[in-house]
Amino acid sequence: MLRQASSAALSLLATRPSVACSAVLLPRSSAVLGARTITAASPRASGLFEGLVSGSRNCLAKAITLVESTRYDDKDDASELLSMVLRSSSIRQYKTQDNFKSTFRIGLSGAPGVGKSSFIEQFGLFLIERGHKVAVLAVDPSSARTGGSILGDKTRMEFLSRHDDAFVRPSPSSCTLGGVARNTNEAILICEAAGYDIILVETVGVGQSETMVADMVDIFTLLVAPGGGDELQGMKRGIMELSDLVLVNKADGVLAVPARMAQMEYISALKFMQPVNALWRPEVLLMSAAEKKGIDEVWNSMKLYYKTMYDSKSLFQRRAEQNKTWMWRQITEELLWRLRHDPKVKASLLQLEESVKNGRITPGSAAEQVLHQFIADQQVRP
Amino acid sequence: MLRQASSAALSLLATRPSVACSAVLLPRSSAVLGARTITAASPRASGLFEGLVSGSRNCLAKAITLVESTRYDDKDDASELLSMVLRSSSIRQYKTQDNFKSTFRIGLSGAPGVGKSSFIEQFGLFLIERGHKVAVLAVDPSSARTGGSILGDKTRMEFLSRHDDAFVRPSPSSCTLGGVARNTNEAILICEAAGYDIILVETVGVGQSETMVADMVDIFTLLVAPGGGDELQGMKRGIMELSDLVLVNKADGVLAVPARMAQMEYISALKFMQPVNALWRPEVLLMSAAEKKGIDEVWNSMKLYYKTMYDSKSLFQRRAEQNKTWMWRQITEELLWRLRHDPKVKASLLQLEESVKNGRITPGSAAEQVLHQFIADQQVRP
Numbered sequence: 130m131l132r133q134a135s136s137a138a139l140s141l142l143a144t145r146p147s148v149a150c151s152a153v154l155l156p157r158s159s160a161v162l163g164a165r166t167i168t169a170a171s172p173r174a175s176g177l178f179e180g181l182v183s184g185s186r187n188c189l190a191k192a193i194t195l196v197e198s199t200r201y202d203d204k205d206d207a208s209e210l211l212s213m214v215l216r217s218s219s220i221r222q223y224k225t226q227d228n229f230k231s232t233f234r235i236g237l238s239g240a241p242g243v244g245k246s247s248f249i250e251q252f253g254l255f256l257i258e259r260g261h262k263v264a265v266l267a268v269d270p271s272s273a274r275t276g277g278s279i280l281g282d283k284t285r286m287e288f289l290s291r292h293d294d295a296f297v298r299p300s301p302s303s304c305t306l307g308g309v310a311r312n313t314n315e316a317i318l319i320c321e322a323a324g325y326d327i328i329l330v331e332t333v334g335v336g337q338s339e340t341m342v343a344d345m346v347d348i349f350t351l352l353v354a355p356g357g358g359d360e361l362q363g364m365k366r367g368i369m370e371l372s373d374l375v376l377v378n379k380a381d382g383v384l385a386v387p388a389r390m391a392q393m394e395y396i397s398a399l400k401f402m403q404p405v406n407a408l409w410r411p412e413v414l415l416m417s418a419a420e421k422k423g424i425d426e427v428w429n430s431m432k433l434y435y436k437t438m439y440d441s442k443s444l445f446q447r448r449a450e451q452n453k454t455w456m457w458r459q460i461t462e463e464l465l466w467r468l469r470h471d472p473k474v475k476a477s478l479l480q481l482e483e484s485v486k487n488g489r490i491t492p493g494s495a496a497e498q499v500l501h502q503f504i505a506d507q508q509v510r511p
Numbered sequence: 512m513l514r515q516a517s518s519a520a521l522s523l524l525a526t527r528p529s530v531a532c533s534a535v536l537l538p539r540s541s542a543v544l545g546a547r548t549i550t551a552a553s554p555r556a557s558g559l560f561e562g563l564v565s566g567s568r569n570c571l572a573k574a575i576t577l578v579e580s581t582r583y584d585d586k587d588d589a590s591e592l593l594s595m596v597l598r599s600s601s602i603r604q605y606k607t608q609d610n611f612k613s614t615f616r617i618g619l620s621g622a623p624g625v626g627k628s629s630f631i632e633q634f635g636l637f638l639i640e641r642g643h644k645v646a647v648l649a650v651d652p653s654s655a656r657t658g659g660s661i662l663g664d665k666t667r668m669e670f671l672s673r674h675d676d677a678f679v680r681p682s683p684s685s686c687t688l689g690g691v692a693r694n695t696n697e698a699i700l701i702c703e704a705a706g707y708d709i710i711l712v713e714t715v716g717v718g719q720s721e722t723m724v725a726d727m728v729d730i731f732t733l734l735v736a737p738g739g740g741d742e743l744q745g746m747k748r749g750i751m752e753l754s755d756l757v758l759v760n761k762a763d764g765v766l767a768v769p770a771r772m773a774q775m776e777y778i779s780a781l782k783f784m785q786p787v788n789a790l791w792r793p794e795v796l797l798m799s800a801a802e803k804k805g806i807d808e809v810w811n812s813m814k815l816y817y818k819t820m821y822d823s824k825s826l827f828q829r830r831a832e833q834n835k836t837w838m839w840r841q842i843t844e845e846l847l848w849r850l851r852h853d854p855k856v857k858a859s860l861l862q863l864e865e866s867v868k869n870g871r872i873t874p875g876s877a878a879e880q881v882l883h884q885f886i887a888d889q890q891v892r893p
Binding site: 204208211212215311314315318398401448449450452453454455456457458459460461463464465467468481482485486487488489490491492493494495496497499500503504507 | 586590593594597693696697700780783830831832834835836837838839840841842843845846847849850863864867868869870871872873874875876877878879881882885886889
């Protein structure tokens with residue numbers, strides 16, 4: 130399975146030779162996309178776009194950095210780049226062994242130590258052999274808080290990250306979890322425009338990161354490892370219920386028997402859960418990334434899921450709903466951010482929160498005061 | 512257990528005889544509360560307050576109606592009434608057989624048909640016998656949507672609702688679930704000021720109502736009934752994980768054996784859950800409201816919970832956190848309400864949502880457009 134991948138790589142949209150990503154130097158221009166012409170006001174955005182669709186990894190990385198940027202003067206370019214990306218998304222074809230008719234976004238969650246990196250490495254190489262191009266993105270709650278990162282480290286996926294048909298993006302190292310997740314949501318679109326048809330989004334079982342990842346992927350996969358027989362105890366609430374597929378990794382050597390026991394436990398735990406998806410009953414599969422066993426069964430199950438969702442038109446319905454969810458999540462987050470950073474609100478918020486906690490004022494009255502200050506402050510601004 | 516309750520009822524704050532609730536006719540005055548004097552600008556609020564603390568059910572009902580009111584000219588009075596209520600809350604004593612040092616807020620959830628009303632009727636009468644005063648409130652998602660109500664119906668609790676030491680409030684019949692829940696949150700404070708030391712808040716397993724109720728009570732109880740042996744399947748996600756106590760009702764007659772089987776199932780399902788509370792391991796108890804069996808065990812378990820939480824100071828820490836949660840929930844809900852009802856936003860929102868769903872624009876760009884319209888519109892207002 131580690132043989133070099135066949136070169137059935139996608140040659141989508143490559144109407145011109147590799148662009149050197151000298152985006153900012155290009156004149157105001159139009160990017161030609163197959164039969165369509167997209168006029169763009171920003172040379173930077175159109176340069177990046179042309180570069181990424183023609184396969185420049187450098188442009189791809191820069192494009193993601195642009196949509197991740199929090200700099201005010203990057204906003205217009207980012208938004209223009211994203212428009213171009215969205216308009217390009219309908220005119221693509223995927224030439225792989227699997228005949229998918231669109232990209233496939235796969236979420237992967239699991240606690241540290243269950244072997245996410247090894248799995249992604251093996252799974253990614255397996256997919257590349259089948260003709261896919263694989264992008265790996267990460268939503269990392271630790272990077273949101275500390276600026277450090279526990280996911281998406283290229284060195285953890287040595288072979289995959291060096292492969293021509295793979296793109297491994299380390300976690301963004303800034304801002305809020307919501308911000309990180311929003312960026313990842315947009316990075317998916319960029320990678321798809323660059324011809325990556327399988328997008329793996331990994332996260333770790335902390336905070337709200339799974340819910341956010343589940344809201345940006347087509348299938349949500351939970352990776353677990355066999356433990357002392359009670360690995361289910363104390364499992365983070367809700368995570369199993371989000372999962373369309375549970376993979377028990379490390380089903381090899383001395384852990385083969387514990388892995389089968391864990392499989393049974395997860396199967397019976399799933400019985401207590403309401404399925405997220407009316408069309409799909411979650412499966413629990415055994416595999417071993419170390420021994421490269423079971424990867425094909427995992428992929429068969431995912432393909433069946435894809436087919437079920439695609440044929441019933443649920444795949445795109447789900448994406449449409451996800452987009453709406455993201456729009457409202459971002460409106461809410463941005464409004465609350467503005468409110469918290471409003472000078473008048475800021476000046477009184479701590480004391481109000483204290484009064485609310487101590488029961489000196491009702492939550493409702495405090496909320497009214499905060500809103501009154503915020504709205505009044507918006508009104509006096511120029 | 513249906514004997515008439517002992518008259519160890521609370522005689523709190525009753526420094527003056529019953530007030531006829533002629534609130535609006537009173538002159539601007541001060542309400543005398545034990546040693547404290549609370550000056551009030553609104554005769555309506557202070558009249559209602561004096562009435563409710565002296566035991567007028569009429570004033571209590573009117574006070575709740577006032578805080579539930581969405582009329583703009585009720586806002587100031589409501590907020591003044593609530594301030595008086597909050598300031599009065601520290602000077603109260605509870606003379607019951609249980610020697611609680613504060614009120615006890617009990618959430619109760621369960622699907623229609625499990626016997627919530629019968630349980631509340633029996634449980635309420637049991638508590639009154641022990642010297643408590645019991646208020647029953649409801650957070651009813653059906654009333655939020657349809658204006659109809661499936662909870663809090665007085666006729667369902669015939670004996671309890673006619674009892675002097677009980678107050679059964681039907682569901683409010685208006686506005687959003689968030690609004691209904693906010694009102695209930697404030698109605699709890701009103702009932703406590705009126706001397707009710709046990710507040711039962713019932714809800715039904717639909718939508719987000721449990722999360723909201725769990726955020727306003729000290730203990731969250733789930734009532735279930737034995738079914739066909741697989742009653743756990745398809746259980747609403749998250750609800751068991753919110754529960755500090757699971758009560759299997761109808762453990763009588765032919766259902767005695769199925770009830771014990773259900774108890775076992777719930778016990779093993781709970782093993783898969785991370786406990787909400789580090790100090791408390793949820794229990795699963797059998798009971799029968801119809802045969803009045805097991806009510807005392809339920810109360811013993813709740814008392815142990817109360818003592819555990821009170822002694823560790825967690826009871827008030829939790830209430831403080833809940834207050835903060837409510838403040839932010841209300842800020843968020845109100846901000847989004849204003850945004851949705853902003854004329855400019857309203858004019859373009861539907862079309863933007865469509866474009867986002869169809870992928871013609873990214874959720875991020877749509878969010879920015881909506882916010883821009885909203886903020887700009889606030890700025891031009893007088």
